[in-house]
Amino acid sequence: MTAVEPSVVPATPAARRGYGRWVAIAVLVVLAAAPLFLAPFATSTLSRVLVFALFAVSLDLLVGVTGLPSLGHAAYFGSGAYAAGWTSIHVTAEAPVPLLVGAGVGALAAASTGWITARSAGVFFLMLTLAIGELVGQVANTWESVTGGANGLTGVPAVRIAGQPLANAGFTHWYVLLVAALGFALVWTVARSPFGDALRGIRDNEPRMRALGYSTSLYKYAVFVLAGGVAGMAGSLLVAQQRLVSTADVGFLISSLMLLAVVIGGAGSLWGACLGAALVVVVRDALGPTLDGHGPLVLGIVFVAVVYLLPRGAAGLLGRTR
Amino acid sequence: MSALTCTGVGRAFGALKAVDDVDLVVEPGARHALIGPNGAGKSTLFKLVTGTLRADTGRVELAGRDVTGLSEVRRSRLGMSQTLQHSSLFGSMTAAETVVLALRRHDGSRITPWPRRDPALRERAQESLTGVGLGGRGDTPVPALSHGERKQLEVALALACRPTLFLLDEPAAGMSPAERARLVELLSGLPEEITVLFVEHDLDLVFALADAVTVLHLGRVLLSGTPADVRASDAVREAYLGAGRREELFTR
Secondary structure: OOOOOOOOOOOOHHHHHHHHHHHHHHHHHHHHHHHHHOOHHHHHHHHHHHHHHHHHHHHHHHHHHOOOOOOOOHHHHHHHHHHHHHHHHHOOOEOOHHHHHHHHHHHHHHHHHHHHHOOOOHHHHHHHHHHHHHHHHHHHHHOHHHHOHHHOEOOOOOOEEOOEEOOOHHHHHHHHHHHHHHHHHHHHHHHOOHHHHHHHHHHHHHHHHHHOOOOHHHHHHHHHHHHHHHHHHHHHHHHHHHOOEOHHHHOHHHHHHHHHHHHHHOOOOHHHHHHHHHHHHHHHHHOOOOOOOOHHHHHHHHHHHHHHHOOOOHHHHHOOOO | OOOEEEEEEEEEEOOEEEEEEEEEEEOOOOEEEEEOOOOOOHHHHHHHHHOOOOOOEEEEEEOOEEOOOOOHHHHHHOOEEEEOOOOOOOOOOEHHHHHHHHHHHHOOOOOOOOOOOOHHHHHHHHHHHHHOOOHHHOOOEHHHOOHHHHHHHHHHHHHOOOOOEEEEEOOOOOOOHHHHHHHHHHHHOOOOOOEEEEEOOOHHHHHHHOOEEEEEEOOEEEEEEOHHHHHHOHHHHHHHHOHHHHHHHHHO
16 A cells, blocks of 8 residues: 555646746746845845745755755855855856856766765754765865865955956845756756656655666766755855855754754755745744844744644645645 | 576675576567565666676576666666566656657657657557556646556556566555556566566565566575475475575574
């Protein structure tokens, strides 16, 4: 017997696609127009939301689509951030070089560690990624000549486009929005492809997929590298936005907060992951000071409430998640 | 050349020899049944053939090719396809999506990381569902299918892999008499190119379908022959009824 619950009857795909497209366009327009109306601090908070939304989407490709819960995904986010920052300081800050370097190093870091995790699943995957995340965090802490050690990598110049630095929060926001939208589109495309169907098959029933002739380890490795690359992209956006990288950006706390974001949003739903990331960033960074440092407490309460009330996350409110 | 040859195949779990030095030859186009009382090692032998478990000793050959060292994935690509004893499907997919997974893997199309419109694929999925009597159920999510329908989907899924050797582990388990009749009809209607090896408890179904039978008992082959041989054999009757053991008890 398959251990699955009868699911909610889905709305017809055509209807969902129809209104989904308009919602997506409306959200993009609002995000693009935001700097014209918001104060610089609010704009840069919104940029941070986008950075972490892209990170959460890359993590959701592992957790929600493939069923691999990772507690070390910040390792690739951080690797990308350090690489993009270092390139901006020592080579060039001209777009898209830091972005490509960030994505490349994120993917490379995932490729060089993913072979350890590709054969595992479930709790073992969770523990292995946790260990790898801690290792990378340790490297960031001790490799001072490159990462700046505990001081972090500071004095990163602003991203330049055609020689012009993106001097204010508004221009930076548009750059972040453009790249995050591209990254989201990339993950969305992959999730809807035949490859994405195979990933869902692995999530549902990996032994059966092997019996059907899919080398599941290979698929898991490929998606791990891809998710690492997209996380590296998000890392390069983090540097573009906050102009420094610290060891906290590679650490366990970020990994676990983002896993939380994916669960709050509804694992498997990409836009749900974006909502979850937005909630985490807003509570932690924007409301944190006014809550007298009790941001994590609020997040904890939200998490418990979500698990009890919305077992399929925010996305569960709108019917079936894929 | 036989479709499947097992030579001296064995597998032990600790001190228990679940399968012990088994020889099995399945002729091309055969409807070969593997029977035996509970604990005879049928399911273990089945797993050794599919590659889910690796044999400790012996050789497994698929159409003359040694596959003993190959993984389940490689064996599947070489034309072995299986249904499992407990239906094992994909909880988030519809019946049609499930079959498409297997069709894509085995019709030579590439598993691309970008979306593809492929109406021909949808059509073939529809055909294979119709073939097992699930024609109108393509868009039904798997969890909403009945137990019998899931078993039918299992068969469609395994056949979508275009097998040359089709392995079924207790295909009729938990089926109603009507569903059983449909299963017999379906399996006997399979083309000659597909060799079938099945494990089954229901002896009526075995005698209705099989043209060759291998009886396992306590991990060893008790008898291999035609259904008539098996019916006539005292040894088989004793193994099933436990008469052999009772006799031992009295003679010692």
